[in-house]
Amino acid sequence: MALNLRQLRYFVATAELGQVSQSAVHLSISQSAITTAIKELEQTVGATLFDRTAHGMSLTDAGRQFLSHAYEILQKVEEATQLTSYTDALSGMLTVATSYTVIGYFLPLHIERLRRRFPGLDIKLFELNRESIEEGLLTNRYDIAVLLTSNILNTELTTEKLLSSERRLWVPARHPLLSAESVGLMETSEESYIMLTVDEASHSSLKYWSRTAFQPKITLRTSSIEAVRSLVANGQGVAILSDMVHRPWSLEGRRIETINLRDPIPSMDVGLAWRRNAEFTPAMAAFRSYFRQAFHIPN
Template sequence: MALTLRQLKYFVATAELGQISQAAMQLTISQSAVTTAIKELEDSVGTQLFLRTAAGVTLTNTGRHFLNHAYTILSSVDEAMRVPNLESTLSGTLTLAASYTVLGYFLPHHLQRLGAQYPRLTIQLHELNREAIEEGLISGRYDMAVLLTSNVDNPELTLEPMIHSPRRLWLGAQHPLLRREQVTLADVAPEPFVMLTVDEAAYTALRYWTDTPYRPNVKLRTSSVEAVRSMVANGSGVAILSDMVYRPWSLEGRRIETRQLRDIVPPMTVGLAWRRIAEISPGMHAVREYFRHTFMEPRGSAGFN
């Protein structure tokens, strides 16, 4: 089995964080994806790279040596990606729309790398809500968008999901629910709930609550992720949000913990969107190929030739 950059990225994240769950949060993917990648890597190397314990994972002696090589490989690839493609003939302007969460927690790093890879391609960025993005794509004001595709249901648009960020329960460091082996929405329902409203988060939350006989005890509705973080960290409430926006500390320096819910809570899916009948420009093709390569997931043609 051939070694892949995806396996190396997942291996390094797990080695640095010491827990597969924390690596999955940082990478905004599922724990099973990390576990599978590490197993594939160990099969390719022919030996065990981690020792599994109740507290997480630790590197074996072979794993420690392999980590140094992994750092070298990933550093070389990253450096190569930063070198401007001076021979590229790709030029012009691409109008790219993005929603608040995507722009704040996902896109900036990738825009920097796209700029290095395609120095003559100008990307004009617009932050908008989903409705404005959909209307702008259909009317031709925007060429492409990066948004929460899990919120889009428009037959006039082509969607290409890229990552699926699991949603988990956020809790203050001393919250009693942390002592339970399993936590359900029934357990969460009596707790004061901090509801994020930006990017239709409240609407999404109500969809999965509706599938149960329970409802959240909403204490505060806010468009500020930092407000949610502070309220949870200070013990004033709980929240259910995606790993993409998770950070372990509030602005006050208080710890935030997460727990996987036993109930089915859909992930937050981020991806590309464009008008289904649009003529595909070289810039659009380049952006799509960049994201495909970055997330190492083979996909169908999705309307591109």
């Protein structure tokens, strides 16, 4: 049986998310399609790639080795199929403002690809809060920004969404809510709540809580996503955060599960922003073109 790109993409998603169910949601396909693809892939490579447990999928030694090859193959295919009209001769400097969450969980891979595609382009990154990013774009201190566009309020800026990351309830393994038929903000309000504050997360959270008759029982506010991860995994509380920052394991190696909430929870949107009516330089145009192609944004 021949290896194909579909199998590789399903394998990578499952390896990163740790659950077939989460991979299916992320890829907008059925769980059975992922399960079948992984079984076919294991038959093709002649090795077991995952240990299947009641709590999810964990990579075997062979799986960890294969993941490295899968990343490399998919990267090469992406580069080959996303050629632009810009050439390696593109040069100059591009100043890019970005926020904490975006630079930590989204941007590094894309910056690495951009620097390989345009070796003559000097990309300068600046990590800032939203207010500083908005002010810097309006005063031409920065050419363009990659940030949480769902937080942008200034009408003098143009935004372009690249992806929407769903927010779900994080709970430790074997939490009673995992066996509940339905979970919403009412049930969540009865649990100790760990409130993330970085990148205006607490403000975004309270906006959707305020639409209900319930409030989170906040026991700790922290700017550290890793702190939230560890506290949830160790049974110290629950949190509602986006799939983009979710990892199935804490630093201590404890499991973090996610639950889809029945209440409408807005997604965390990531995208580009620039000053309205700004004249795009070749570097800005190449930067935007890369992301539009990477996330299949129609022209």
